[in-house]
Each structure stands twice: as structure tokens, then as C-alpha cells.
Amino acid sequence: MRTENFVSDVVRRAVEALYGPLDGEQLQIQKTRREFEGDYTLVTFPLLRRSRKSPEATAEEIGGHIVANAPEVEAFNVVKGFLNLKLSGAFWGARFAEAKAEPRFGEAPDTGRTIMIEYSSPNTNKPLHLGHVRNNLLGYSVAQILRACGHRVIRANLVNDRGIHICKSMLAWKLYGGGETPASSGMKGDHLVGKYYVEFDKHYKEQIRELVAAGQSEEEAKKNAPVMREAQEMLRRWEARDPEVRALWETMNGWVYEGFDATYAAMGVAFDKVYYESQTYLLGKNIVEEGLAKGVFYRRPDNSVWIDLTGDGLDEKLLLRGDGTSVYMTQDLGTAFRRFEDNRLDDMIYVVGNEQNYHFQVLKLVLKKLGYAWSDHITHLSYGMVELPEGKMKSREGTVVDADDLIAGMVQTAREMSDELGKLDGCSEEEAAAVSSMVGLGALKYFILKVDPKKTMLFDPRESIDFNG
Structure with a gap:
């Protein structure tokens, strides 16, 4: 009616x-x-x-x-x-009941378009931090808006679970961990692994200082530091599918995934598909061979494969190393192709910081030169970095605003302020906790989303949980 x-x-x-x-x-x-x-x-x-x-x-x-x-x-x-x-x-009340009974209550008519939006994309060597909070809230919000507009939306997460940075945490745990686990330490798994990423950096810097004092240049010392050489060797063993390295990798990644899931649940975000870089980083090699056959790419004397984009106002871009190993662009070419083919996508949106603006400009152009018409339907939702008053956050140095600490702090502040104002009088402990969580998370989401995504955010933890205004 x-x-x-x-x-x-x-x-x-x-x-x-x-x-x-x-x-x-x-x-x-x-x-x-x-x-x-x-x-x-x-x-x-x-x-x-x-x-x-x-x-x-x-x-x-x-x-x-x-x-x-x-x-x-x-x-x-x-x-x-x-x-x-x-x-x-x-x-x-009767009108709301009628509306709720509608099969597609609150939904726009189905547009027939399928859109994938990729956000989060964490590394498994550290917990999620404030930058990830902005990424996740932007991505999830856009997904919700698109879904409300009647599109079929696939919320995707690409987990960066391989590479030298992952091996750094693994090696530090092996050298200095003493068998510590989330269960034995009482730490969330992602926090425990992140602790050893910081530990690696501490020993790495100390070894660099020792080598420089012994007469090496800083550049030489960075390459020759024993822990870096061991981490590179561990990466080679991982790529060779060494059983011992792979077992440690699976164990530590498992700790991280449990931690990530808890943080995602606290933030209120979710995914329909999760991809892993360890399963996608080789996908682009066939596309590189295709580009060579078409004359779009060329091979240098050292066997590496490149594309010349100088005529388009860009530069020459490496697509495959001389030893045949992939680079990020190789992986992204293959992943984009696989996603459009497997899901029959109409559009693909990447929620990635503005430090990668050039990368996505190149990605779209390379795919277009290869003849993929859907390259025009790739969008990079670029957003500004989140910086602290002291400067950029650095995970390896531990100078980040941890997502779990931030969420807990917002909820605690909401509880304290609500108590002071008498807003929770008469509430049970369970009701008070639920209200504090809703108010605290609502304030955090508002604080993040009120800023134009293109702008760099200056985040002062001391001011972020001010509920005035």
C-alpha cells in the first residue's frame, strides 16, 4: 500500500x-x-x-x-x-512489515552487471594496521553501494602470502623464536608473526652497522648481511617447494589467517572470494609468451622480457626477469585475465593506495595493447596514504597504528564516554558492551570515510577518538 x-x-x-x-x-x-x-x-x-x-x-x-x-x-x-x-x-509498523516481506526489500532492480571489487590485500608477515582499515572500509562501502544499485558484486581479497618479506618473518622466528606459538604466548597469530618481522629488521640493521664498521659500503653491507642472505636462500627453497620451508610457511600463515579473520569480523567486513599470491604469481607467464608472439613485447639479450611504452608517455616496463621468474606486473596480467574469464566480469575495481597509480596505468595499457577489450573496464580506486604526525607508518620498525588496538581503543572510549553521560544506565553488561561496540566502530568508520579517498589522511591517535561533532 x-x-x-x-x-x-x-x-x-x-x-x-x-x-x-x-x-x-x-x-x-x-x-x-x-x-x-x-x-x-x-x-x-x-x-x-x-x-x-x-x-x-x-x-x-x-x-x-x-x-x-x-x-x-x-x-x-x-x-x-x-x-x-x-x-x-x-x-x-504495518507498512514496514509489508516492505520487509518483499523478496528484494531494499534492493534495486538487477542490472545484470557483474562487478568484482578487490580490497584489503594484506601481507602475511604482519597484522592489519590503520592503512588497511581505510582500505577495507573504502572497499566494503563501495561494494555495498554497488550491490544496493542492483549489480552482482564479488568482494575479493588477494592475500600476499609469498616473497622475501614473508621469509623475513619466517627466518626470524626460526632463529630467535624458541618455538613460540600463539597458544604459548597468548598473542594473536598475526601479531606474533609481525613481532618477528620487526625482529628481523632489528638484527638486519645491526649486521649492516657491523659490516660498514668493518669497511664495506652501506650498499654492500645491505646485500651481504647474513640474515638477508639467509632470507633469500629461504625464498629460493620455498620456490623449489622445499618440504621443511613449506611446512613452516603453512604453519605461520595459518596463525596469521586466524588473526586476520578476527580483525575483519571486528571491522564488519567480509569477502566472497579470497585469492592467494602463491597461487596466482605464475599466471601471467602465458600472457607474456602471447605478447612476444604478437610482437607487443620484446626480449633483451639477458633473456628478460619488456614492453616499450615510451610512445605512450610512459617508460619501458619489465614483464619477466632473465631467469624466467615473475614480477608483480606478470602476476597482475594473469590474475586480471583469469578473473574476467572465470567470472564473466563487466567491471573490475582495485582499491589500492595512490603509490600504485603508475602500476595500474601500465596494467591497463598493456592489456589494451594485447587486444583485451575489457581492459577499459578496469578501475583503480586510488586513495591517499594514512600518515601519523611523526610521518609515514613503517611496519618493519613497528611504527604503525595497529588495527586491533585502534578498534579496542575506540570501543573502550565509547564505553567510558557513555558511562559518564549516563547513557548506559539500566543496561545489562551485555547490552552495554554491544552499544559500546556499535558506537565505537561507527565513530571509527565515520572518521575514516568522511575524508575524500584521494586525500592523504593525517591520523593522530590522540584525537581520533574524540566523539564531539
Whole structure:
């Protein structure tokens, strides 16, 4: 039932009961202005020739008749010649129940378009931090908006679970961990692994200082530091599928995934598909061979494969190393192809920081030169970095705002402020905790999303949990 139609019928019946048939005459009914009490307003001036009374008296007479005969209208008031009608709570409850019963309640008509949006994309060598919070909230919000517009949306996460940075945490745990686990330490798994990423950097810097003191240049020392050489060797063993390295990798990644899942749940974000770089980093090699055959790419004497984009105002881009190993662009070419083919995508949106603007510019151009028409349907949702008053966050140095700490801090502040204001009086502990969580997370999401995505955010933890304004 349309509310406007219902109100019109109620008013028409009252007018005709009082003054006779309207004979097709239209009633002037509109939504009540914000400064007056009521839901709908009848303009009585056109009815005065029938009532032969003043505007106020006519409005009082019609309003009294409606309230006496239509229980859905609980009250009325008159402002000069305007009759303001207030609908009952029972009426609105019935309308909401009708709407909720609709199979596609709150959804736009299906557009038939399938859109994948990739966000989060964490590394498994550290916990999620404030930068990831901005990424996740932007990505999830855009996904919700697109879904509300009637598109079929696939929320995707590409987990960076391989590479030298992962081996750094693994090696540090092996050298200095003493068998520590999430269970033995009481730490979330992602925090435990992140602890050893910082530990690696501490020993790496110390070894660099020792080598420089012994006469090596800083550049030489960075390459020759024993822990870096061991990490590179571990990466080679991982790529060779060494059973011992792979077992440690699976164990430590498992700790991280449990930690990530807890943080995602606290943030209120989710995914429909999760991809892993360890499964996708080789995908682009066939596309590189295809580009060579088409003459789009070229091979250098050292066997590496490149594309020359200088004619497009860019530079020359490496696509495959001389030893045949992939680079990020190789992986992204293959992953984009596989996603469009497997999911029959109409659009692909990457939520990635603006440090990767050039990368996505190149990705789209390379795919276009290879003849993939869907390259025009790739969008990079670029957003600004989140910086602290002290400068950029650095995970390897531990100078980050941890996502779990931030969430817990927001919830705790919401609880303290609500207690001070007496907002939780009479609530059970369970109810108070639920309210604090909703308010704290709502404030965090507002703080993040109110800033234009393109802008770099300056985040001061001391000011972020100010609930004023």
C-alpha cells in the first residue's frame, strides 16, 4: 500500500461525508513541512466554497471526522488553513512489515552487471594496521553501494602470502623464536608473526652497522648481511617447494589467517572470494609468451622480457626477469585475465593506495595493447596514504597504528564516554558492551570515510577518538 494513496482515500472519504461528492475534484495533499508536527497536510482553501466556513473551522471539522473514523490517523493539528495529519505507530509498523516481506526489500532492480571489487590485500608477515582499515572500509562501502544499485558484486581479497618479506618473518622466528606459538604466548597469530618481522629488521640493521664498521659500503653491507642472505636462500627453497620451508610457511600463515579473520569480523567486513599470491604469481607467464608472439613485447639479450611504452608517455616496463621468474606486473596480467574469464566480469575495481597509480596505468595499457577489450573496464580506486604526525607508518620498525588496538581503543572510549553521560544506565553488561561496540566502530568508520579517498589522511591517535561533532 502506498502511504500517499491511503492518506488521499481517507481524506476524500471524510470530505465527501461532510460536504458531498467531489466529482473528480483533486485534493491538495502534501507532506507536512519539517517545522510542523504531522506526516501529511491537506490544504483546505479550495474546499471553503463547499464548507461555507472559515479555513480553520473547515480544517477542524475534517480533522475531527478523520480521527473519529480512521484509527490509522492518531492526531491532527490546524495551522491557519492547513490540516496536518499524524499517522499512528501501528500504521507505520504495518507498512514496514509489508516492505520487509518483499523478496528484494531494499534492493534495486538487477542490472545484470557483474562487478568484482578487490580490497584489503594484506601481507602475511604482519597484522592489519590503520592503512588497511581505510582500505577495507573504502572497499566494503563501495561494494555495498554497488550491490544496493542492483549489480552482482564479488568482494575479493588477494592475500600476499609469498616473497622475501614473508621469509623475513619466517627466518626470524626460526632463529630467535624458541618455538613460540600463539597458544604459548597468548598473542594473536598475526601479531606474533609481525613481532618477528620487526625482529628481523632489528638484527638486519645491526649486521649492516657491523659490516660498514668493518669497511664495506652501506650498499654492500645491505646485500651481504647474513640474515638477508639467509632470507633469500629461504625464498629460493620455498620456490623449489622445499618440504621443511613449506611446512613452516603453512604453519605461520595459518596463525596469521586466524588473526586476520578476527580483525575483519571486528571491522564488519567480509569477502566472497579470497585469492592467494602463491597461487596466482605464475599466471601471467602465458600472457607474456602471447605478447612476444604478437610482437607487443620484446626480449633483451639477458633473456628478460619488456614492453616499450615510451610512445605512450610512459617508460619501458619489465614483464619477466632473465631467469624466467615473475614480477608483480606478470602476476597482475594473469590474475586480471583469469578473473574476467572465470567470472564473466563487466567491471573490475582495485582499491589500492595512490603509490600504485603508475602500476595500474601500465596494467591497463598493456592489456589494451594485447587486444583485451575489457581492459577499459578496469578501475583503480586510488586513495591517499594514512600518515601519523611523526610521518609515514613503517611496519618493519613497528611504527604503525595497529588495527586491533585502534578498534579496542575506540570501543573502550565509547564505553567510558557513555558511562559518564549516563547513557548506559539500566543496561545489562551485555547490552552495554554491544552499544559500546556499535558506537565505537561507527565513530571509527565515520572518521575514516568522511575524508575524500584521494586525500592523504593525517591520523593522530590522540584525537581520533574524540566523539564531539
